[in-house]
Amino acid sequence: xxxxxxxxxxxxxxxxxxxxxxxAAALEAAGRTVVAYKPVQTGVxxxxxxxxxxxxxxxxxxxxxGVRLREPMAPVQAAAAEDRTLPSVGDQALAVRRLLTSADxxxxxxxxxxxxxxxxxxxxxxDLAAHLDATVVVVVRAGLxxxxxxxxxxxxxxxxxxxxxxxxxxxxxxxPGPIEAANVTHLRNRVGVPVIGVIPSGVGAMASxxxxxxxxxxxxxxxxxxxRRPVR
Numbered sequence: 001x002x003x004x005x006x007x008x009x010x011x012x013x014x015x016x017x018x019x020x021x022x023x024a025a026a027l028e029a030a031g032r033t034v035v036a037y038k039p040v041q042t043g044v045x046x047x048x049x050x051x052x053x054x055x056x057x058x059x060x061x062x063x064x065x066g067v068r069l070r071e072p073m074a075p076v077q078a079a080a081a082e083d084r085t086l087p088s089v090g091d092q093a094l095a096v097r098r099l100l101t102s103a104d105x106x107x108x109x110x111x112x113x114x115x116x117x118x119x120x121x122x123x124x125x126x127d128l129a130a131h132l133d134a135t136v137v138v139v140v141r142a143g144l145x146x147x148x149x150x151x152x153x154x155x156x157x158x159x160x161x162x163x164x165x166x167x168x169x170x171x172x173x174x175x176p177g178p179i180e181a182a183n184v185t186h187l188r189n190r191v192g193v194p195v196i197g198v199i200p201s202g203v204g205a206m207a208s209x210x211x212x213x214x215x216x217x218x219x220x221x222x223x224x225x226x227x228r229r230p231v232r
Contacts, residue, residue, distance in 0.1 A: 003103075004096060004134040005165060008110040008125050010141065010149035015170020017051040018204045019139045020109045022197065023168075024059035025215035027105055035103040036063035039092045039118055039128065040079075040111050043072030051109060054204070058211045062103075066095060076117045089123035093131035108134065114153050126160055135165040137196070140187070142172050142180040147187070154193060166196030168219070173201050196220045 005023065009016045024034045036055045044050040052063040067086060069078035079086045087095075099106045110116065110125040114136075117124055129136050136157055140150045150167065157164055167187055173180060188195045197219040203211065 002133040002135060002163075003100060003105045004108060004129075004132040005105060006108045006110065006125065006129040006132070006134040006136045007139060008114045008129075008136060008153070009139040009170070010113060010146065010153050012112045014139050014141050015168075015199060016109055016139045017054055018058075018199060019137070019168045019170055019197065019219075020051075020107050021055040021058040021211070022199055022203075022215040022219045023137065024055060024061045024063075024107055025212045026219040028059065028061060029212070029216045032104040033102075034059070034061045034105050034107060035099045036061055036107040036109065037066065037096060037099055038064075038109045038111070039066040039095075040069065040075040040086065041065040041067070042069045042075055042078040042111060044068050045070055055107075055109075057208055058204070058206070059215070060208065060212060066092060074116050075111050076120065079120075086119045088119050088121065089128045089131060092118065092128055096128075096132055108132075114138075114156055126156065126162065129162050130160060133163075135163050137165045137168060138193075139168045139170040142169050142176065142183055144179055144183075146183050150187065150191065154191065164193050166194040166220075167191070168197035168199065169195065170199055171201040172198045194220075 007020045027034050038052050041050045052065050056063040071078040071081045096106050114126050115124045140146050199218045
């Protein structure tokens with residue numbers, strides 16, 4: 001079984017980075033050593049933090065970017081705006097494998113959704129997951145539209161025979177309305193993939209020690225992800 005966990009989402013801004021940090025903290029609390037990696041980080045200037053420094057600070061694990069690009073666009077388009085060539089998905093897979101020499105697990109956070117292209121040949125996060133025989137965790141919204149987006153992503157994963165470790169609700173409001181409550185109930189009972197985490201909104205602002213202490217309660221990573229449960 002692959003020690004690589006790809007964290008993708010049903011869309012951009014669904015809470016992938018906080019979910020990545022929470023999974024890392026939960027796995028570390030279970031006795032695993034973890035490294036986090038983002039193949040392409042877009043929308044960052046010279047002095048902008050980006051996603052991996054947040055994961056490093058919040059979860060207390062090594063975390064790094066592969067490529068950083070200024071424009072807040074999909075990777076291929078952001079690279080074109082700077083006249084840069086992105087590494088192939090095969091090269092990205094080699095970079096992830098190198099990280100495995102120093103960790104039990106590598107968390108790979110995607111850019112946008114599952115089928116966002118990562119290189120000039122049109123290879124996607126799904127292709128990277130296939131290269132690595134990775135377990136894929138899908139971060140989803142709680143609100144309106146999430147059921148359709150979730151099922152589309154799961155269908156794409158199933159069509160590619162990729163292993164799904166579970167769903168994580170990326171940001172669940174403290175005072176959920178009937179839509180959010182009904183959506184999470186549906187995801188738990190009708191999708192056929194376990195909901196392995198529900199992360200409260202706003203936890204990205206927590207102090208690092210508080211985040212690490214709370215994360216195992218949000219994420220069942222130490223149990224469910226190790227099972228590598230596939231979509232049937």
